[in-house]
Amino acid sequence: MYEEFLHLQQGSSSVVEYHKRFLELACFARMLVPTELAKVEKFVAGLNYEARKALTVSKPRTLKEAYLSATDLYRVQQLQRGSFEPAKKRNEGGGPHRFKKPRQDFRAKNAPSPPQGSTRVESRDQAKTFACRRCGKDHVGKDCQG
Structure with missing residues (x-):
């Protein structure tokens, strides 16, 4: 127990x-941690x-302070890891160089048709086609009936 x-x-x-195991074993090695400060140093x-770095800066004076810190x-690290999980799942399979799929542009389909007196000039090869407001398909001269 002393060696452990x-x-x-x-x-x-x-x-x-870790704290629970530390307390269980500390009673078998009282010579290693005779004072509260020695316990704090051994625990830290x-x-x-990351925890050792943070506690070295905050310098707790008791084992209880060190444990609470x-x-x-x-707890903060676990929350931080949890908040990155959805991002990690999104990026799985593609690695760090995965690109997003481009979004389909629906503006052309949902754009209102120009007024009938429009001065729009088109070449003879192109027919006037506008997307239906209901279904998004091209209907010649009228909207679909649903």
């Missing part, structure tokens, strides 16, 4: 699990890099 406490690291476990040293940071 000596090499205890958070690894892939949560902060809560076993945390993952680490759990808050862990």
Whole structure:
């Protein structure tokens, strides 16, 4: 138990699990952590890099402060990872260079037909065709009946 406490690291476990294991093993290695400050230093040293970096800056004075700060940071990291999941799922399969499909342009179909007295000039090869307001298809001279 002493050896396990000596090499205890958070690894892939949560902060809560790491803290629980830390407290279980600390009672077997009282010589390693005789003071509260020693406990804080050992606890912080076993945390993952991001948590260790944050707690080194905040300098908690008690094990409880260190634990609460680490759990808050862990919770924020989980929320942040959760918010990126939909983006990750959207980008799956295409890698970082995947491009979005271009949107179909519906403006031409839904554009209102010009007034009958329009001065629009067209070549003889092109017929006047406008999209139906109901179905979007081209009808010659009238709207569809549905």
